[in-house]
Amino acid sequence: MDKYKNDIENYLAGKLTPAEMHALEKRALDDTFLADALEGAALIDATDFSKDIAELNQRIAKQKSSTWLWPMRIAAAVALVAVSMIAVWLFLKQDQKQTLALQPEISNELPKTQPKIETPPPTETKQSAPAPDTTSPAPQPKKEIHSTPRVKRSKQPAPLVAETKTAEQLPELSETLADNNLTKDNVSEPATSIAREETSKVTSNDPEKKQEIRLPSANEIKIAEGYIAAVDARPTIVTGRVLSAEDGTPLPDVSVALKGTGVITKTDAHGRYSITANSREKTLVYSSEGLESTEVKIDGIDSTYLPVKIEMTDAAQEEAAVETSGMRDFGPTNVYTIPAHPETGNRAFKQYLEKSYKYPKEARDLKIEGTVMIEFKVDATGALSEFRIVRGIGNGCDEEVIRLILQGAKWIPTTKDGTPVNDKARVKFKFELEE
Amino acid sequence: MLSKKAHTEMTDTELIAQYKVTGESNWLGILYTRYSSMVYGVCLKYLKDRDDAKDGVMQLYEKLSETLKTHDVQHFKSWLYVTARNQCLMQLRSKKGKFTEEISSFVVETAPEMHLEDGAELETNLGKLEQCIEKLNPEQKVCVRLFYLEEKCYKDIAQITGYDLNQVKSFIQNGKRNLKICMEENG
Numbered sequence: 292m293d294k295y296k297n298d299i300e301n302y303l304a305g306k307l308t309p310a311e312m313h314a315l316e317k318r319a320l321d322d323t324f325l326a327d328a329l330e331g332a333a334l335i336d337a338t339d340f341s342k343d344i345a346e347l348n349q350r351i352a353k354q355k356s357s358t359w360l361w362p363m364r365i366a367a368a369v370a371l372v373a374v375s376m377i378a379v380w381l382f383l384k385q386d387q388k389q390t391l392a393l394q395p396e397i398s399n400e401l402p403k404t405q406p407k408i409e410t411p412p413p414t415e416t417k418q419s420a421p422a423p424d425t426t427s428p429a430p431q432p433k434k435e436i437h438s439t440p441r442v443k444r445s446k447q448p449a450p451l452v453a454e455t456k457t458a459e460q461l462p463e464l465s466e467t468l469a470d471n472n473l474t475k476d477n478v479s480e481p482a483t484s485i486a487r488e489e490t491s492k493v494t495s496n497d498p499e500k501k502q503e504i505r506l507p508s509a510n511e512i513k514i515a516e517g518y519i520a521a522v523d524a525r526p527t528i529v530t531g532r533v534l535s536a537e538d539g540t541p542l543p544d545v546s547v548a549l550k551g552t553g554v555i556t557k558t559d560a561h562g563r564y565s566i567t568a569n570s571r572e573k574t575l576v577y578s579s580e581g582l583e584s585t586e587v588k589i590d591g592i593d594s595t596y597l598p599v600k601i602e603m604t605d606a607a608q609e610e611a612a613v614e615t616s617g618m619r620d621f622g623p624t625n626v627y628t629i630p631a632h633p634e635t636g637n638r639a640f641k642q643y644l645e646k647s648y649k650y651p652k653e654a655r656d657l658k659i660e661g662t663v664m665i666e667f668k669v670d671a672t673g674a675l676s677e678f679r680i681v682r683g684i685g686n687g688c689d690e691e692v693i694r695l696i697l698q699g700a701k702w703i704p705t706t707k708d709g710t711p712v713n714d715k716a717r718v719k720f721k722f723e724l725e726e
Numbered sequence: 727m728l729s730k731k732a733h734t735e736m737t738d739t740e741l742i743a744q745y746k747v748t749g750e751s752n753w754l755g756i757l758y759t760r761y762s763s764m765v766y767g768v769c770l771k772y773l774k775d776r777d778d779a780k781d782g783v784m785q786l787y788e789k790l791s792e793t794l795k796t797h798d799v800q801h802f803k804s805w806l807y808v809t810a811r812n813q814c815l816m817q818l819r820s821k822k823g824k825f826t827e828e829i830s831s832f833v834v835e836t837a838p839e840m841h842l843e844d845g846a847e848l849e850t851n852l853g854k855l856e857q858c859i860e861k862l863n864p865e866q867k868v869c870v871r872l873f874y875l876e877e878k879c880y881k882d883i884a885q886i887t888g889y890d891l892n893q894v895k896s897f898i899q900n901g902k903r904n905l906k907i908c909m910e911e912n913g
Contacts, residue, residue, distance in 0.1 A: 299764065316873070316898075328764035328768050331769065332766070334774065335770060335776060344766060350784060354751060556876075559882070559886050
């Protein structure tokens with residue numbers, strides 16, 4: 292419940308990873324409270340903000356309520372027993388990172404609960420049971436859980452996590468899944484199968500829990516499983532930069548793939564990338580179409596920054612007005628893929644585009660500038676079809692790029708292990724008016 | 727400290743229930759500390775002064791300890807947000823000397839965040855989503871793609887696109903809204 296508590300501070304202080312920042316920003320889009328808070332917090336210095344929060348939390352902790360009556364104290368004692376039940380249950384969880392300014396005080400005031408926590412005697416359960424108003428409905432089912440033998444420690448956290456967090460995680464996760472389906476078809480595939488295994492283990496262990504994990508719709512089930520898998524697999528995030536070995540310039544649009552999986556990403560305009568590896572001892576494959584790929588092993592590292600230099604014989608990447616790129620469509624298994632590319636090579640193709648393009652008159656008159664991205668099919672024979680404007684600026688510019696592609700060099704189809712296959716490719720072209 | 731683990735995992739509703747039963751403000755402290763940075767951020771947004779905002783946070787805490795005793799608050803977070811904002815607006819108004827009465831004597835509890843279904847819907851409508859993304863204007867399209875499909879954070883998107891951070895934020899916000907409209911229209 293407290294897991295988001297320090298997010299704003301950490302966000303402002305730049306302590307979050309890009310992925311964590313993204314997650315917070317995504318939450319803020321759905322949560323006006325958070326959005327407002329971020330907006331307000333950004334008005335002052337990050338260190339001031341942290342200082343103020345620390346001060347406020349201390350003041351909050353110091354403020355004692357004046358209404359501390361005897362009957363209430365008794366009720367509280369009973370309630371504490373109930374709380375200690377939850378404590379025992381939660382003892383099985385291991386992910387506590389945040390600390391609360393309040394915490395030392397509270398634990399001092401509740402020393403009675405400490406001895407009970409280690410071994411919950413059954414009498415305690417009875418005590419709290421007949422006091423219906425002191426036990427909130429939530430702890431009820433939890434009692435059953437911890438009364439079952441605690442032998443399978445390693446198994447327990449999985450259902451707990453699923454139960455307590457699924458609801459909150461749903462929007463984010465499902466979107467992530469959706470995203471994956473869009474761009475990288477294969478990613479969700481292995482994750483789901485791991486998850487299934489995990490779920491079946493869980494259900495066989497603990498019949499009561501099964502009820503809580505079971506979710507009504509197919510979509511939701513998939514999501515819940517995905518989450519368990521994520522917890523279990525402990526994904527490693529590798530971030531890094533790809534630079535040209537020649538001159539050290541950042542290389543954009545280089546594919547970075549996790550070997551043997553469908554996981555693939557591309558470097559951004561600054562050569563940066565970030566990829567999630569679901570298991571250790573994997574190899575990253577860096578490739579850019581038409582070039583030799585470079586492989587780098589990542590061995591048992593947690594979160595790492597991995598700068599790589601690649602020999603780019605065909606580079607000419609800096610400030611490219613024209614870029615071509617094969618579509619990422621790597622198979623789920625260990626397949627060596629060479630994306631579709633123009634016969635003449637990327638550099639020549641780029642030069643051809645720059646030399647041959649005609650700025651459409653209409654666009655020139657209207658002073659239209661911008662980048663056009665065209666996607667098209669390159670079938671196994673190298674024939675081009677199904678042109679689609681991914682990003683268009685209209686006024687004849689989009690058509691002009693398509694014309695250039697059609698009249699340009701022949702394309703070599705994508706090959707997987709040497710066999711040509713149907714694939715898609717994209718060509719990006721930037722229209723810029725002189726002056 | 728095992729009790730610590732217990733209260734960090736308790737839901738807001740559970741904490742409120744504990745507070746009501748025991749009258750012990752520690753529960754309230756735990757609850758309020760969860761949101762103190764958000765409340766402080768909201769106060770800063772409206773009051774634009776660190777000391778005023780800090781006072782606002784503490785005032786709201788006092789108000790909270792009274793209100794929660796007597797009122798049944800269903801969706802604590804939404805309620806807290808509305809209450810915090812109203813309190814700030816009230817303070818601003820009283821400062822200006824225009825009105826001293828409350829903006830609204832009652833607080834409307836907004837529904838809890840109801841986007842649990844969003845994901846499922848998105849997943850089934852991927853093709854449509856892709857079409858809708860294409861309909862966005864170029865700036866929104868680029869930013870939405872980077873944000874949702876490539877999961878970049880605002881800072882990275884700003885670097886990649888060259889837009890400033892606030893532009894990126896508004897492109898994504900507006901893009902998201904347009905996407906939603908588009909999805910609903912074609913649904």
